[in-house]
Amino acid sequence: MPFYQRMGETPRKRHQVLRGADGALVAEELMGNEGFAAESALLYHLGMPTAIVDAETLMADEEELFPNTPLLPRHYLTPKLGRQPPPAPLGRHLLLGNRDVRLSYGIVDQPTPLYRNAVGDECLFVQAGRGHVETVFGLLEVRERDYLVIPASCTYRVVPEGDRCMELLVIEASGHIEFPSRYLSKRGQLLESAPFSERDLRTPSELCLVEGADVEVLVKTRAALTRYVYARHPFDVIGWDGCLYPFAFNMGDFEPIVKRFHAPPPVHQTFEGPGFVICSFAPRPFDFDPESIPVPYNHANVDSDEVLFYVDGDFMSRKGSGIEAGSISLHPAGFIHGPQPGSVEAALGKPGTKEWAVMVDTFAPLELGRASVAIEDPNYPWSWSKRHGATELASPDT
Numbered sequence: 001m002p003f004y005q006r007m008g009e010t011p012r013k014r015h016q017v018l019r020g021a022d023g024a025l026v027a028e029e030l031m032g033n034e035g036f037a038a039e040s041a042l043l044y045h046l047g048m049p050t051a052i053v054d055a056e057t058l059m060a061d062e063e064e065l066f067p068n069t070p071l072l073p074r075h076y077l078t079p080k081l082g083r084q085p086p087p088a089p090l091g092r093h094l095l096l097g098n099r100d101v102r103l104s105y106g107i108v109d110q111p112t113p114l115y116r117n118a119v120g121d122e123c124l125f126v127q128a129g130r131g132h133v134e135t136v137f138g139l140l141e142v143r144e145r146d147y148l149v150i151p152a153s154c155t156y157r158v159v160p161e162g163d164r165c166m167e168l169l170v171i172e173a174s175g176h177i178e179f180p181s182r183y184l185s186k187r188g189q190l191l192e193s194a195p196f197s198e199r200d201l202r203t204p205s206e207l208c209l210v211e212g213a214d215v216e217v218l219v220k221t222r223a224a225l226t227r228y229v230y231a232r233h234p235f236d237v238i239g240w241d242g243c244l245y246p247f248a249f250n251m252g253d254f255e256p257i258v259k260r261f262h263a264p265p266p267v268h269q270t271f272e273g274p275g276f277v278i279c280s281f282a283p284r285p286f287d288f289d290p291e292s293i294p295v296p297y298n299h300a301n302v303d304s305d306e307v308l309f310y311v312d313g314d315f316m317s318r319k320g321s322g323i324e325a326g327s328i329s330l331h332p333a334g335f336i337h338g339p340q341p342g343s344v345e346a347a348l349g350k351p352g353t354k355e356w357a358v359m360v361d362t363f364a365p366l367e368l369g370r371a372s373v374a375i376e377d378p379n380y381p382w383s384w385s386k387r388h389g390a391t392e393l394a395s396p397d398t
Helices: 343-347 370-374
Strands: 005-008 027-032 040-045 052-059 074-077 092-097 101-108 114-117 122-128 131-135 138-142 146-150 156-160 166-173 213-220 225-232 237-242 247-250 269-273 276-281 305-312 327-331 356-362 367-369
Touching: 092 327, 092 370, 101 356, 122 305, 131 146, 138 146, 138 247, 146 269, 156 166, 166 276, 367 370
Parallel strands: 114 213
Antiparallel strands: 005 237, 027 040, 040 237, 052 225, 074 327, 092 101, 092 367, 101 166, 114 156, 122 146, 122 166, 131 138, 131 156, 146 247, 213 225, 269 276, 276 356, 305 327, 305 356
8 A cells, every 4th residue: 555554552663662451562563565675564463463273274275277268258147156155265256267366256144254365465346235344454344346455464354234145256366456556656646647546545444453262264375275273363453554454445436537539448447466457447428529439349358368347237338248237258368359239339429338347357368267167158159140159168177
């Protein structure tokens, strides 16, 4: 994060003595990116954050992915998914992934276990429901269309509100998720030209401050999912400060950029990670030249795979393809894609778009997760020609 935050009790100087109400010395924890060379935070625990009493491997390997062969555009219907049983964190189903990023869909109907991703940052997009996320930094209230960016090695859990499930698009990075560098001053402030500002970001509202003993935390590494048992609850934090912490940003606060003729997808960029970008498509006026064609042109993503998660609204360029709210489309490099037949003519003269969508572009080919097979629309690859292909769709056994 580019700006400093402080919450609760901290000593006047870093690495200075701080004692709790009982006079005991408080334990300081440094959480820092890139060793000691990038953003960091200092957290102050009542107990030792290092004190584990048990450890167990729950899942030895990450879920298998298989190539997108034959090379086809894909359409997945997430409303067909159910809740994943434990120990899958956040009840997530792995749908797509590569060495840089993994895309899953999670359905949360009860508080999740405490969890920490030690591989990279996570971005959770709230498709449905609301609730709060408890973190070692404090409490964040979340609602529909929120992005929640959680730093690597931040312990957290998701707690849905009421009887409704929370549905989450989960983007797991192999490193850190950041704002595009072109949006930032050389000292890290969001520029006037950026499509959002620091005022739009929500940071933890209050400390969680939970005390307890023998507390389980699931920790993801590159090799396994490990269950730790801690002697004390990791949320025994009485204060912290720094420039590294979880935050929420609502898609409704993204300010679309409008041009006279159609602008390319980078104008919608919201975040970037190693080997991928995240973009937000929000309702906006269409291009304002009388002769402009407002829907996207046919295009080949020469160097990237394109994933679109359709959140809500009128998906004009996908009319007749079966795309609906909750759909995920994959248009891989090597496949020329564009608007569905008839949608260009239907868009002419329209004042604007009412769609909400999240786009993830990757710069290495995406492979397919086993959960994607059961929810795939077999007709989507042929929706531009209205003919059925003779080739079988890929499955884990092909």
